[in-house]
Every structure is written in structure tokens, then in C-alpha cells.
Amino acid sequence: MDRKIKIAICGYGNLGKGVEKAIAKNPDMELRVIFTRRDPEEVAKQTDTPVVSIDEREEWIDEVDVVIMCGGSATDLPVQVPMFAGVFNTVDSFDTHADIPNYFANVDEKARTGETISIISVGWDPGMFSTNRLYADSILPGGKTYTFWGEGVSQGHSDAIRRIEGVKNAVQYTLPVSEAVERVRNGETPEFTTREKHRRECFVVAEENADQSKIAAEIKNMPKYFADYDTEVYFISEEELKSEHSGMPHGGSVIHIAETGEGNKQVVEYSLKLDSNPEFTGSILVAYARAAYRMWKDRQCGAKTVFDVAPAMLSSKTHEELLKMV
């Protein structure tokens, strides 16, 4: 075997920890260093890997093949990835769909200048779901693609509930409407409203003297987040929230329906059922870090998306082993 691929993690939250666990399952890779914006001493208590300040990153250039960027899409990645790109190869999970074209252009310029590779927007959506939407649309053009999310925890929606006065803690689940999924699976191609595709369940811990009916109404009427959905609100204790709702499950389906020939329906579906969203996303990032390293060794450079990565690039298997898997 060639020498191991040397990985750095930037950002040691849920996703960074998921990446760390995934690297341990890939014998051709090793985790060399964790970059953090926090006090490195504090982070170091949680892991055996060296932890250093993000400001010292350039001292690690020769020690690292690919940096897996594990910050958030809202404020971390748009700042951090252009800082690393061009100096390091990077992989990230930037997931603000509407901003991807601009983000790509920014990162591409840095990476081309520095002759490095940056694979952006890797994960399951964007990521594996995008890839499956593209495969299905390329094979069966003119069809219709539906994406359903859940059952799973949405951090953004949980946070929005926590900001309401009188709320101590909250977890929000996004759920696909099962009748809608079944209709599409059976080859129908309806136009759905937002409400017809997904519903929301909120588990809320209220402050002792809070007005629960006022909180419930405030949640259900919140524009963008809840008003367009059928939303159920359940008030529970902090203990129940911790014991029953502290996991990070998620999942969903991409379903493509098309007709070929004289009215022959063809239904293609890709589905995920995940006990741990950050561990699954971390596992995807690690496979694409392998691809980033290989594409860089092949003298490619610039920003890339999952669409630019051939499946063989993701695998640790040899060419001979792959031929037996075809």
C-alpha cells in the first residue's frame, strides 16, 4: 500500500467528531491534526489528536494532504474555505443551495491560483442526493424529481423554537407526508404544496411559568419555518427531551419518475435512513477527501463538486477489485 493519506479536520463540533470516527474506519487514511478557532487546550481534552489554533495552519502544510472543513455554512465555511483553498486541498459540506454558484467561483479562483483541489458541498443534500438527482435526470431526461426529507432533526428549526420567549429547550423533527411519498413511489407526478410534502413535530421544554398555548401559537405561525406546514407541538420535560430526543437521526428520499417509449413508467428512488446525520455526513466527507487527494495527484486543480468526481475515485479498492464489483 502507498503511504496513508494525511487528513486534518478544521472545526471540532458534531461534524468534526463524525469525520474523526469515519477516518478510523478507513485504514488508508490517518488524522494528523485538528484546527480550531477555540482555545486548543479545551478542545484537546476531547481527543487524542494534536489540536492547534487555526492561525497556525500554515505550519502544517507538509503534514497534511487534505483538510476536511467542518464549520457551519452560515458564517464559518464562506470565510474559512477561501483561507485554506490554494494552500491546502479541502473538502467541505457547504449547504446553502442558492449561494453555491458564488461560493464555487470564490473557492475556484483560490484553488486554481494555488494549484490545489477543493471539493465543495459534499454531504447528503447537497451531495449524494444531488448526485442521484443528476444520474436520474441524465438517464431519464424530461422526468420529474421529488425530494423528501426526514424523519429527522432540523437544527435550524430547533434553534428557531429555542429563541422564543419562555422556551428552555426544543427539538424539531421534519417528516415527509407518507401519502405524498406513496403517490410518487407509485409513479404519480402530482404538484404538491409545501404543506402536502412535509410536516413538522416540535418537542418543547417550557420555562416553569410560561404560557404554553402562547408558545405553541407562536411556533405554528412563524413565517417560513412553520406557517406553511402542519405543525404539532408537544410540551415535555427536560429529562424526557434528553432521554428521547438527543439523537441526530435523519434521512429522506429522492424519487425520479419518467416515461419512456409509449407510456412506460420508470421509477428510480434513492433513500437514506440514518441514526446519525453528522456521522453519515462525516463518512461522505472522508470518501471525497480520498478523491480530492487523488485528483490533486493527477494534477487537477480548482473547485469541484460531487458531479466532477468519478465513483472509482472514492474507493480504497484496487482497479482489479473494482472490476469484480462492476
Add this chain to the structure above:
Amino acid sequence: MDRKIKIAICGYGNLGKGVEKAIAKNPDMELRVIFTRRDPEEVAKQTDTPVVSIDEREEWIDEVDVVIMCGGSATDLPVQVPMFAGVFNTVDSFDTHADIPNYFANVDEKARTGETISIISVGWDPGMFSTNRLYADSILPGGKTYTFWGEGVSQGHSDAIRRIEGVKNAVQYTLPVSEAVERVRNGETPEFTTREKHRRECFVVAEENADQSKIAAEIKNMPKYFADYDTEVYFISEEELKSEHSGMPHGGSVIHIAETGEGNKQVVEYSLKLDSNPEFTGSILVAYARAAYRMWKDRQCGAKTVFDVAPAMLSSKTHEELLKMV
């Protein structure tokens, strides 16, 4: 738009006709010629495209970018693809899994010598199912992958029944055992026997004075084809066979189960439900013909599999359109 990609079809059976219909759905491609081993006059009656003998293929070199090889895997493709490779770019659906490494080596040598591209074993299994097995195994190494086929018509098994004395006609369906699929979908990782994964249903038209119980016994005890499965045999009339069983539906699922972190189950599933197997396979071949042409224009050559083809290569969309789909 650039000029259209010029396609030839070699072999005008069910698959060739499926390819012809798929090309009509892709405005960036045009069908220029059909090569046949049969009498071209006879084939020409079925289509508006020029039909010529396979022996005249070299006269069409300048008229064709990619030949989609639509013969059978048993005897046609192993002879025909090495004949075309190195002279034309080709795409084929060679599906004898065990022979793929040898077949790849044969075709690779021809294509490298002639500086052309040949993408082999394109379809849904091998093909899209292989790709999904590889993605899942690369992202979640150490997991377990299950493939279920059906409900669908197996030509090989139908043919085997038709060879039995006293049988006029027959259609065989392969069906996944639904309890097995459900167990895997729920994250279990059992070891199945052949019988536990799939079952078989046979619709048979018997000769007038044939011994039906003898035919049924002969089917159920046929080694390899039926003996290892729970097989049901139904005798029906030729009319019923024609009206109820003349379609070519198929489908199936690839399900990958793995654990990440401390016992978190992750379930990835890719499923197909197809009204027409040859039209779906034909649609896949057409998308990979687009990729073959582009990879050849990028000065790549040799044999390739679906694992070597980046998803973006399959799409007629521009780079800007693709960035919006990520």
C-alpha cells in the same frame, strides 16, 4: 449548442429499439445508422433510420461518434465489441459478471491501440446497481450490501422453461421475498440462503396433450435455474400469456447497511421499478454514450466502466446549470 452527437446502434432487438426511443428524448444526439447482422432490408421495414450490414461498418467511421452495442452478452458482444473497439467509440451492456475482467482486458487493448473509448457493462445491473454498491461501500466501508432483483421478467429463465418438452410458451418472473427486503430495510444484516432472498413464478402455455404435472415437476427441479428457489407454476392459455404477460417489467433494490460511531445504523437504498427493462437500459446506454464521446474528446482512451465516469459527463446540462443542481 455544439453539433449533435452522432450515434449508431448495432443490433436492432428489444434493446436496440429501447436505445432508439431514448435518443429521441435527447436533443443533443441523433441516430445516424443501424448496423445489423440480419438482412438489412428486413430490419429497415421497422425504422426510418438507414440500416446497413455490420460488414459495412467501416464506411461509416466519419458519420458516427459512438456505437451503442445492443447484442446479447452470451455470443454477440464478446465478438462484436472487440471488432468495433479501436475503430469506433463504443458503449455496451455486457452483463456476464464473472467474465468482466477478461472482457475489459480484451476491449481495453483494442481501444488503446486505436485511441478510442469503450465503456463496458453499462445498464442497471451491471451499471447503476454497481455504481450504487460502490458509492455505499466507499462511504460506509465495512458494511454489508444486499441486492434484490424483481419483480421482473427473466429472459434466461423463460427460455429455460420453453425448452422443456410439452411447453409451447412461458414467462418467468423473479420476485424478491418481501420479508427479506423488510428485514434489511430495517437495518438487520442476516445471512440469507438463495431461497430466502428470491422466489420464482412461471406462467406456462402447455401443448394440448402435455402432462402438466410432469412439466411443473421438471421446472421446479431444474438445477441452478429453479431447484434452489420456491417456484410456483401456473398453466394458462396462449391468449392470457399474450394479454397479461407480454410486458418487460423489472426492478430491484441495492441496500447497504453499516454502523458508524458507537452502533449507529445507517441504511442506504437504491431502488428501481421499471415498466420496461429494455427501454430503461437503453436510456442508460444513451447517457453513457454522451460520456464516451466527451471523454474521447478529452483525449482519454481505452476501456472504461461506469466507475470511471463522473456524473457530470452524463448530463446535457451546462456547467452553470449543474451548479444550480448541486
